[in-house]
Amino acid sequence: xxxxxxxxxxxxxxxxxxxxxxxxxxxxxxxxxxxxxxxxxxxxxxxxxxxxxxxxxxxxxxxxxxxxxxxxxxxxxxxxxxxxxxxxxxxxxxxxxxxxxxxxxxxxxxxx
Amino acid sequence: xxxxxxxxxxxxxxxxxxxxxxxxxxxxxxxxxxxxxxxxxxxxxxxxxxxxxxxxxxxxxxxxxxxxxxxxxxxxxxxxxxxxxxxxxxxxxxxxxxxxxxxxxxxxxxxxxxx
Amino acid sequence: xxxxxxxxxxxxxxxxxxxxxxxxxxxxxxxxxxxxxxxxxxxxxxxxxxxxxxxxxxxxxxxxxxxxxxxxxxxxxxxxxxxxxxxxxxxxxxxxxxxxxxxxxxxxxxxxxxxxxxxxxxxxxxxxxxxxxxxxxxxxxxxxxxxxxxxxxxxxxxxxxxxxxxxxxxxxxxxxxxxxxxxxxxxxxxxxxxxxxxxxxxxxxxxxxxxxxxxxxxxxxxxxxxxxxxxxxxxxxxxxxxxxxxxxxxxxxxxxxxxxxxxxxxxxxxxxxxxxxxxxxxxxxxxxxxxxxxxxxxxxxxxxxxxxxxxxxxxxxxxxxxxxxxxxxxxxxxxxxxxxxxxxxxxxxxxxxxxxxxxxxxxxxxxxxxxxxxxxxxxxxxxxxxxxxxxxxxxxxxxxxxxxxxxxxxxxxxxxxxxxxxxxxxxxxxxxxxxxxxxxxxxxxxxxxxxxxxxxxxxxxxxxxxxxxxxxxxxxxxxxxxxxxxxxxxxxxxxxxxxxxxxxxxxxxxxxxxxxxxxxx
Numbered sequence: 001x002x003x004x005x006x007x008x009x010x011x012x013x014x015x016x017x018x019x020x021x022x023x024x025x026x027x028x029x030x031x032x033x034x035x036x037x038x039x040x041x042x043x044x045x046x047x048x049x050x051x052x053x054x055x056x057x058x059x060x061x062x063x064x065x066x067x068x069x070x071x072x073x074x075x076x077x078x079x080x081x082x083x084x085x086x087x088x089x090x091x092x093x094x095x096x097x098x099x100x101x102x103x104x105x106x107x108x109x110x111x112x
Numbered sequence: 113x114x115x116x117x118x119x120x121x122x123x124x125x126x127x128x129x130x131x132x133x134x135x136x137x138x139x140x141x142x143x144x145x146x147x148x149x150x151x152x153x154x155x156x157x158x159x160x161x162x163x164x165x166x167x168x169x170x171x172x173x174x175x176x177x178x179x180x181x182x183x184x185x186x187x188x189x190x191x192x193x194x195x196x197x198x199x200x201x202x203x204x205x206x207x208x209x210x211x212x213x214x215x216x217x218x219x220x221x222x223x224x225x226x227x
Numbered sequence: 228x229x230x231x232x233x234x235x236x237x238x239x240x241x242x243x244x245x246x247x248x249x250x251x252x253x254x255x256x257x258x259x260x261x262x263x264x265x266x267x268x269x270x271x272x273x274x275x276x277x278x279x280x281x282x283x284x285x286x287x288x289x290x291x292x293x294x295x296x297x298x299x300x301x302x303x304x305x306x307x308x309x310x311x312x313x314x315x316x317x318x319x320x321x322x323x324x325x326x327x328x329x330x331x332x333x334x335x336x337x338x339x340x341x342x343x344x345x346x347x348x349x350x351x352x353x354x355x356x357x358x359x360x361x362x363x364x365x366x367x368x369x370x371x372x373x374x375x376x377x378x379x380x381x382x383x384x385x386x387x388x389x390x391x392x393x394x395x396x397x398x399x400x401x402x403x404x405x406x407x408x409x410x411x412x413x414x415x416x417x418x419x420x421x422x423x424x425x426x427x428x429x430x431x432x433x434x435x436x437x438x439x440x441x442x443x444x445x446x447x448x449x450x451x452x453x454x455x456x457x458x459x460x461x462x463x464x465x466x467x468x469x470x471x472x473x474x475x476x477x478x479x480x481x482x483x484x485x486x487x488x489x490x491x492x493x494x495x496x497x498x499x500x501x502x503x504x505x506x507x508x509x510x511x512x513x514x515x516x517x518x519x520x521x522x523x524x525x526x527x528x529x530x531x532x533x534x535x536x537x538x539x540x541x542x543x544x545x546x547x548x549x550x551x552x553x554x555x556x557x558x559x560x561x562x563x564x565x566x567x568x569x570x571x572x573x574x575x576x577x578x579x580x581x582x583x584x585x586x587x588x589x590x591x592x593x594x595x596x597x598x599x600x601x602x603x604x605x606x607x608x609x610x611x612x613x614x615x616x617x618x619x620x621x622x623x624x625x626x627x628x629x630x631x632x633x634x635x636x637x638x639x640x641x642x643x644x645x646x647x648x649x650x651x652x653x654x655x656x657x658x659x660x661x662x663x664x665x666x667x668x669x670x671x672x673x674x675x676x677x678x679x680x681x682x683x684x685x686x687x688x689x690x691x692x693x694x695x696x697x698x699x700x701x702x703x704x705x706x707x708x709x710x711x712x713x714x715x716x717x718x719x720x721x722x723x724x725x726x727x728x729x730x731x732x733x734x735x736x737x738x739x740x741x742x743x744x745x746x747x748x
Contacts, residue, residue, distance in 0.1 A: 126417075133406065133410060139402075142406065146406070146409050146410065146413075149409075149410065149413045150409075150413060152413075152417075153413050153416045153417050153420065156417060156420045157416075157420050157423070160420055160423060160424040182427070184309075184423070184427075184429070185420075185423065188371050188423075188429075191371075191375060192374075192416060195375070195378045195382075198378075198382055199378070199382060199405070199409050202382060202385055202386070202405070203402075203405055203406075203409070206385070206389060206398055206401060206402045206405060207402070209389070209392055209398045210395075210398055210399065210402055213395035213398060213399075214395060214399075222399055222402070223399075224395065224396055224399060225396055225399055225400055225403075225469075225470045225473075225474070
């Protein structure tokens with residue numbers, strides 16, 4: 001039950017990992033406790049910094065929408081994504097076509 | 113040669129059905145294509161179980177004959193027909209609902225889910 | 228009288244009874260129907276776990292339907308079986324247990340999730356029919372019976388995907404799945420017809436014993452392999468997966484994940500037990516490996532750009548199925564070479580089979596948390612969601628656990644199975660492991676996106692009234708969470724007692740045949 005999982009090249013032991021996780025967390029918490037303790041609740045230290053602008057009332061006006069996530073990645077791979085989206089056309093007979101095509105290609109490969 | 117004719121028919125029906133599913137745009141015609149595929153599969157099973165000159169595979173009714181057709185494919189085909197019935201009914205009712213929602217039976221226009 | 232010999236039949240009978248008695252239970256009102264659904268799903272899971280335990284202790288269980296005696300596989304003097312035989316080896320029992328746990332969680336989740344809707348007795352009837360179909364595919368030892376259960380599962384899942392039939396998208400998803408699924412079922416039936424025509428038998432063990440490769444067998448193999456990979460959602464036939472998974476009610480999606488595993492089970496049963504050593508050329512193993520690699524990469528890159536939470540997760544199912552296909556494809560490649568099998572093949576198979584249970588658990592949990600978000604916040608669009616960690620702490624916690632597990636972050640269970648897969652596929656061809664690693668990174672990236680946009684961020688005023696989901700949904704989610712944590716903390720035990728017997732059963736073709744056909748002959 002306490003043995004290791006051998007993968008052929010190395011091993012995995014969850015308990016050693018948890019042990020190191022515990023040690024590291026203790027270290028981090030100790031370092032953190034050495035930090036400054038002059039934080040006071042309810043003063044201007046609490047206020048949100050919003051590029052020196054007025055902070056909007058509703059979260060809707062300042063959150064980053066999901067559509068903006070990884071836009072650089074998507075832009076860099078635009079040709080790849082364009083062709084992928086073209087494949088996912090949403091037309092049922094196209095999907096059937098891919099299925100039949102796969103059967104045909106594999107049949108040729110296997111029979112040869 | 114004539115012994116293989118049923119298999120030829122199976123092939124023809126199969127490819128007709130496949131053609132209908134792949135190239136027809138009307139949903140009802142696609143449903144017909146699927147029914148054709150089912151028919152070809154059922155026919156294949158029946159033909160596989162046939163022995164020339166064989167009688168029905170029921171001992172009490174067959175009489176004095178020595179050759180009988182195989183009983184298993186007939187049982188399989190009955191089951192497959194029942195399943196095919198259920199699929200066809202469900203398929204047609206889905207087509208009805210699709211027509212109600214989208215106002216069209218063209219498979220190329222029913223594509224709100226994509227990408 | 229030892230009642231345990233009837234367990235294989237009970238596993239199928241209980242959900243079937245649950246399905247057909249659901250309309251009657253529905254007459255008794257809401258409480259009776261919910262109680263019936265909970266009772267049947269708990270009993271099914273219990274029976275599946277008992278069966279797994281029995282099979283692990285006693286070896287392969289055989290159950291003959293309709294014979295005078297339960298183990299009367301070869302009736303009076305015949306050398307081939309004529310009745311329908313349920314054949315449960317360690318792999319089948321393992322898959323059945325995994326599927327039934329997913330079904331249990333989905334059923335509990337659905338109790339509250341579907342509460343607002345009518346026609347729930349039909350819902351639970353279809354739900355248990357789907358469970359029956361899934362378990363039947365995993366337990367049967369008969370090719371035609373496999374087809375019948377496959378169709379039961381398919382027809383039930385069409386109905387469940389289109390359960391919200393006033394939503395056009397749901398009907399559309401169901402229709403697309405239905406077209407391609409019925410077509411593939413016909414291919415499977417024709418393949419079974421070919422095998423029957425050659426060997427006059429539909430029992431897997433009987434056909435496997437006589438099998439030698441010819442043109443008909445090769446065509447049948449192609450039809451079976453492509454149809455079953457399609458049903459499990461592998462590229463390039465994966466397009467139905469995001470539609471169907473995203474539009475089905477969340478509890479059903481959790482079960483559909485389990486059902487796709489049943490198709491994977493069929494694929495590996497055909498490849499390992501039916502064809503096995505007579506597979507010959509490495510074309511089929513490499514096809515499965517290539518499909519796996521393509522599924523991993525295309526699935527995950529499509530997931531990164533999705534804006535709808537369940538669609539995003541559905542693309543991840545495609546990529547996770549890729550891992551399993553890759554691992555078991557490598558195992559299949561090494562099947563004829565004992566040296567390769569010992570070096571990396573068996574490790575790959577262990578990794579793949581371990582990934583099956585891991586994948587079903589965390590993916591089911593992810594779909595359930597997405598359903599919880601939809602239930603509480605009323606939206607599946609990631610552009611609209613935000614700041615929900617404050618009001619839904621339990622859902623958030625369980626989402627984080629599942630997301631860490633799917634991304635393969637240590638110490639979670641996903642990491643262990645991925646580690647086994649990376650290191651064994653590296654031995655075959657380093658590029659395979661590289662693609663698997665890149666996929667894992669992109670998986671993490673897209674779940675960071677979900678976590679950041681749905682759970683973190685400033686509170687939005689339109690979600691001010693959102694609260695945590697009701698108790699039964701939390702129970703459904705915590706079942707899967709507990710399984711994930713157990714798998715995380717005891718990977719060695721799981722590998723030694725569940726995964727290894729399953730992998731051995733899959734490799735051992737002679738043992739599978741002799742369980743039905745007897746030793747000699």
